[in-house]
Amino acid sequence: MPRVASLYLPQLAIDRLRAIEARAGKRPEAPADPHPPFTRSSSPNAVRPEPVEGPVRGPAPGLRQAQPERTEDGLIPNRSGGWRPGARWAQSPDAPEGSDPWLERRIAKKRAKRDELQAQIDQLPAHQRPAMRELGRRSEPAPMPFKAMPPDEGARAPRPPYNLEGAFWQQGAIMTRAVAEGMSRDRGSTHGHMPRTIAPLSPSHHPPFTVRFEQSREPATNAPLRLCSNRTVVEEETGPLVTAQKHGNKILVAAACPAAQALGLTPGMALTHARALVPGLDVRDADPAGDAAFLDRFADYAARRWSPAVMATGDGLWLDLTGTAHLFGGEAKTCARIRRFCARLGLSARIAVAETGRAANAMARHLPGPVTLLEPGREAEALAPLPLTCLGDEEHVTDAARRLGIDTVGDLMALPRGPLTRRFGRTLLRHLDQALGHRPEPLCPVIPTDAAEAEVRFLEPIATAEAIEEAIRHAMALLMAELAARGLGARAVTMLCRRVDGGDQVAGIGTARATRDAAHLLRLMRMRIEGIDPGFGIEAIRLVAIRSDPLGAQAIGGLVDDRPDLAPLVDQLAGRLGPRRLFRRAAVESDVPERSTTRITPLAEGAAWSTNWPRPVTLLRRPEPVANVLAELPDRPPKRFTWRGQPHRVTRGDGPERIYGEWWRGRREADAVRDYFRVEDDQGARFWLFRRGDGADGRTGDMSWHLHGLFG
Known part of the structure; x- marks a missing residue:
């Protein structure tokens, strides 16, 4: 039985724009979610799972949503926002003074866990009990109840995210960072200093933002996902924001945030009309190419993480969950996992699962709930009350049908097919049959490409520099052959040496432009051999082209090209001095002198x-x-x-x-x-x-x- 999920990103352009501004140093804005997390659908058979799955916590019991008290001089005791455990204004009236229920539960939980571990140790014979130095510190302190000071106020800057290049077995996951390249990583990551309301994230897939699920004591309809970065939760609502794009001689609204839509602004409206309706409207240039590129990277990531068959649509993804949902605990937990990942990227998302992709696509876009699971065989009943536009037909077809009184899918299904075909063509009924499962709809999945790599294993461990160089020479030849078959050239190559004790030695090189010159890359890698510690011996060497660019034949101006090739010299100087110490200056369009220049790579072409x-x-x-x-x-x-x-x-x-x-x-x-x-x-x-x-x-x-x- 096929099961297809449709992931709909209603605010892709707006959320991506706000994430870019947040990385640029501005205050990150929360993607508004105008729909209640879980509401009843018009279809009586639509199943709604629980909105949050996993270790998601809300405010501690006994806390009330109250404003902080002011002192006699008018100052607020807690300036950082939120609540502070132990504060008088954050405690319940019936709680004893000086108590903190959340802190007491955490301490009791740690004590119970420590007692359970001690009981297991006491059951072991005396000669098998671990030594004190192996157990580490046995007395754990109470968790810190106060917020950490931000780095810009004098605190120590948090350490950067985990480096994927530092582990031998994680090189297969290096390319999964492609989805984060469009929204690069947040340098102020909270990895290792996670707030207590955030579930620990996998180090190999650290998102650019940290999401905080706030679960209040009110109904679930008032608990949208909140986006935060560097431990800062965005509380206030943002102003109306739209993106504009030129169509012919007109400038139209391409996308509008929920605040702008609430004021009557819709995509396709003339920008002059929108400015007249909302004075002071924040207008940005649309970037459809950037949105499409990000969606392609997102589809590539999803194909590696959740389902092998993923197709990118204009504003979302289709995922074939047949045979894969049980790996994540079922369809409900799979959808919750995907939505949490979208929230960490700063994207508002809705997802629906049905037997056909077109039916799931219609429910994700026209049903209010963030997650909709449709029982098998209920497509006709679920699609009947939805508007005719949910089938994805062209606008002139739906307008013609609306003039005849066909407003919903149920109205279309009640009419005979012969007259409909003669009046509207075969496309409308074909889409209806595909949504109901009467006709198959092909899914064109993205095919993720793994990084080119070559591995050499040895019968006996090697430890000398000469043996390591000869092994690198052999692995480099295999890697160049793989790159040539793909039509690519290496820009960055990482070498991983696995030792017999299980440790990994990592070294990397980079080039100014794509190349498949094995001798040149070997000269660069030879400078890294002296930094490798073989230990008791190396049993395998692996080369991975973590970055590669297309490389083909290039046209030259004449029969002989007399221009010198500076790329090998640049690569050797960068390998000895460091890539950041080798650069050129280029002009930037600015009248202010200190802003009129910028750094570029040595071989890049800058402005005149x-x-x-x-x-x-x-x-x-x-x-x-x-x-x-x-x-x-x-x-x-x-x-x-x-x-x-x-x-x-x-x-x-x-x-x-x-x-x-x-x-x-x-x-x-x-x-x-x-x-x-x-x-x-x-x-x-x-x-x-x-x-x-x-x-x-x-x-x-x-x-x-x-x-x-x-x-x-």
């Missing part, structure tokens, strides 16, 4: 430098203040100044060149003005100085002088 205005050869990272400046206002260069304790007398000067601040970045730059001067002192040194302010309006600057660069 502007020649409209002269710029110094050496630009200081930050402008340095100068003292004892003597200059005539408002637009004359300085006569003398002191920089780094050294006085300079100016003999020549040119300027000013006025540069205005980028007003869209903030209020501080709305009226900011800089007047730049090129000056030369009596020793022949040339400097680039500027004065804050125009000399007439005090809002433009404080009239202080700074040195920003040095000419050659």
